[in-house]
Amino acid sequence: MTQATLTAPAAPAPGRPVDARARRTARRKARLHWIAVHSLGLAAAAFFVLPFVFVFLTAVMSDNQALTRDLWPHSWQWSNFRTVWDTPGFLTWWRNTLVYAVSGTVLTVVSSLPVAYALAKFRFRGRNLIMVLVISTMMLPPQVIIIPMYLFWTKQLGMDGTLWPLIIPMAFGDAFTIFLLRQFLLTIPKEYTEAARVDGCGELRTLVTVIIPMIRPAIAAVALFQFFYCWNDYFGPQIYASSNPAAWTLSYGLESFKGAHHTNWNLTMAATVLVMAPVIVVFFFAQRAFIEGVTLTGVKG
Amino acid sequence: MSAAVHPLLRARRRKAALRNLAFLSPWIIGFSVFFAYPLLSTVYFSFMHYNGVNPPTWTGTKNWSYVFKDYPLFWPALRNTLWLVVVMVTLRVVFGLGVGLLITKIKTGAGLFRTAFYLPYLAPPVAATMAFVFLLNPGTGPVNHVLGDIGIPTPGWFTDPHWSKPALTILAVWGIGDLMVIFMAALLDVPKEQYEAAELDGAGAWARFRYVTLPNISPIVMFAVVTGVIQTMQYYTQPLVAGKVASGIIGNSGQQFEPGYPDKSTLTLPQLVYERGFQRFDYGSACVIALVLFVLAMAFTALLMRRRNGFLSAED
Numbered sequence: 001m002t003q004a005t006l007t008a009p010a011a012p013a014p015g016r017p018v019d020a021r022a023r024r025t026a027r028r029k030a031r032l033h034w035i036a037v038h039s040l041g042l043a044a045a046a047f048f049v050l051p052f053v054f055v056f057l058t059a060v061m062s063d064n065q066a067l068t069r070d071l072w073p074h075s076w077q078w079s080n081f082r083t084v085w086d087t088p089g090f091l092t093w094w095r096n097t098l099v100y101a102v103s104g105t106v107l108t109v110v111s112s113l114p115v116a117y118a119l120a121k122f123r124f125r126g127r128n129l130i131m132v133l134v135i136s137t138m139m140l141p142p143q144v145i146i147i148p149m150y151l152f153w154t155k156q157l158g159m160d161g162t163l164w165p166l167i168i169p170m171a172f173g174d175a176f177t178i179f180l181l182r183q184f185l186l187t188i189p190k191e192y193t194e195a196a197r198v199d200g201c202g203e204l205r206t207l208v209t210v211i212i213p214m215i216r217p218a219i220a221a222v223a224l225f226q227f228f229y230c231w232n233d234y235f236g237p238q239i240y241a242s243s244n245p246a247a248w249t250l251s252y253g254l255e256s257f258k259g260a261h262h263t264n265w266n267l268t269m270a271a272t273v274l275v276m277a278p279v280i281v282v283f284f285f286a287q288r289a290f291i292e293g294v295t296l297t298g299v300k301g
Numbered sequence: 302m303s304a305a306v307h308p309l310l311r312a313r314r315r316k317a318a319l320r321n322l323a324f325l326s327p328w329i330i331g332f333s334v335f336f337a338y339p340l341l342s343t344v345y346f347s348f349m350h351y352n353g354v355n356p357p358t359w360t361g362t363k364n365w366s367y368v369f370k371d372y373p374l375f376w377p378a379l380r381n382t383l384w385l386v387v388v389m390v391t392l393r394v395v396f397g398l399g400v401g402l403l404i405t406k407i408k409t410g411a412g413l414f415r416t417a418f419y420l421p422y423l424a425p426p427v428a429a430t431m432a433f434v435f436l437l438n439p440g441t442g443p444v445n446h447v448l449g450d451i452g453i454p455t456p457g458w459f460t461d462p463h464w465s466k467p468a469l470t471i472l473a474v475w476g477i478g479d480l481m482v483i484f485m486a487a488l489l490d491v492p493k494e495q496y497e498a499a500e501l502d503g504a505g506a507w508a509r510f511r512y513v514t515l516p517n518i519s520p521i522v523m524f525a526v527v528t529g530v531i532q533t534m535q536y537y538t539q540p541l542v543a544g545k546v547a548s549g550i551i552g553n554s555g556q557q558f559e560p561g562y563p564d565k566s567t568l569t570l571p572q573l574v575y576e577r578g579f580q581r582f583d584y585g586s587a588c589v590i591a592l593v594l595f596v597l598a599m600a601f602t603a604l605l606m607r608r609r610n611g612f613l614s615a616e617d
Contacts, residue, residue: 067441124318145591203320252427255542265441272428
């Protein structure tokens with residue numbers, strides 16, 4: 001773009017040697033610019049990608065080699081993944097994580113949608129106050145209220161050693177999800193909801209039949225965020241599930257895996273790969289929705 | 302006033318109020334049960350001596366003076382947080398903006414580059430931290446092998462109190478994908494005419510960045526800085542896991558461990574809540590630290606909301 005604007009005014013008299021030279025310099029400059037930008041891009045890409053490569057290469061090394069300075073595996077020991085997979089508990093952690101992430105995501109989206117809709121489309125007193133409170137809870141570190149919450153779930157309801165204390169609250173709206181959905185709903189013209197209202201649609205039906213199909217990308221984005229949040233959560237399972245290995249999640253179990261195999265970096269890295277893999281696979285299927293969602297947090301805010 | 306309102310109108314208003322209440326009910330319940338009640342409860346427990354076994358007893362401000370005066374981990378954790386706010390947040394914003402700028406200039410294979418830059422952000426924190434403890438392992442990690450080969454001194458990274466925070470910073474800069482995407486979107490929104498006008502005025506690349514790009518994206522920079530600070534207040538999983546794995550603590554066997562390895566250099570406030578509450582069963586002091594965390598997080602959130610009115614405006 002820069003180069004185009006530079007050369008455009010010089011274009012009218014072709015053939016004159018001065019112009020030809022100017023154009024050649026401009027073209028050379030553009031090529032140099034291209035090379036500079038793309039080599040910088042490759043250097044940055046190396047920084048971002050190489051850790052994945054090293055982790056993967058170590059994951060398929062033999063025990064002994066993982067501690068040496070050879071970066072390339074002598075023999076590709078794919079069985080490491082099998083070994084990790086067969087480790088007692090690993091499959092349970094996997095299942096727990098999936099249950100936590102899927103149920104947490106569904107509950108969060110279903111319970112947050114009506115709240116976001118009301119905050120975006122209804123006029124009522126106290127609406128701004130509620131928005132302030134939603135944003136405040138969104139920014140709140142989970143540790144702030146963990147002591148009373150822990151006492152509530154374990155001492156009063158006896159749910160120690162389960163993931164219920166993490167799943168149940170998600171049926172009551174999540175601040176970040178509400179905030180994002182509301183931001184998106186604000187961009188939908190009033191005419192749509194009003195047309196539905198004129199047709200005699202109740203608000204709930206308007207939301208379900210008119211609005212939800214319109215904001216599918218936003219719902220996909222918040223669902224992904226919530227899924228990743230649950231998948232990656234370490235603090236929650238640490239607080240509520242640590243006493244019961246049968247309730248551990250992958251993020252929490254992974255660390256104990258390191259403990260049990262503390263010299264086997266190859267197995268630890270194989271486990272790391274197995275924890276990262278689903279996230280990366282999901283990302284490749286839903287890249288678009290995800291990047292749109294991130295953009296939404298910053299720009300439309 | 303209300304007496305003058307027509308009964309039909311009043312009925313309709315009541316119906317609307319009920320409808321609002323119904324739509325908002327998940328949040329109202331969630332906010333009261335999972336936020337308001339535990340927050341008040343945290344204030345209450347901060348004045349109590351309570352270990353979960355004996356009933357809580359009133360101790361006045363003893364927990365508060367213990368945390369601020371005698372608790373040996375509190376000030377190191379606060380100092381670490383300050384270090385991370387100054388260094389980690391700054392570097393993340395600078396690199397995020399740099400990579401965002403770079404991606405807007407890349408013409409060939411832009412999608413591939415964008416995916417490569419973005420992917421580390423998605424790596425689960427525990428997995429990413431363990432990977433970096435391995436990569437930066439002072440004796441056997443590939444990074445120090447390479448550094449040693451080209452004759453650069455090899456730091457102890459996660460095992461050296463002076464290098465543990467820089468190592469965490471590298472990990473944080475690695476996962477910069479979110480900022481990159483936000484900056485990328487903001488950069489593409491800058492009106493092209495402004496660049497063209499600046500160029501006609503003879504502005505060079507730096508001048509264009511300084512006088513066109515920066516003023517246009519400054520709200521986003523501000524957003525990135527403030528949310529970065531708030532995230533740093535919450536910084537928990539990475540420093541905890543790095544400390545545990547680097548020190549060779551055996552997993553989650555439930556045994557007590559001294560957080561902050563090496564030498565308190567990776568302590569952050571959320572870890573102290575865990576240490577006091579769930580390792581020492583000193584719920585009172587844990588609540589004091591939780592409240593300090595609350596005040597700090599709320600102060601920066603207020604700043605965010607004041608600077609970005611867009612957060613609240615409902616333009617309907």
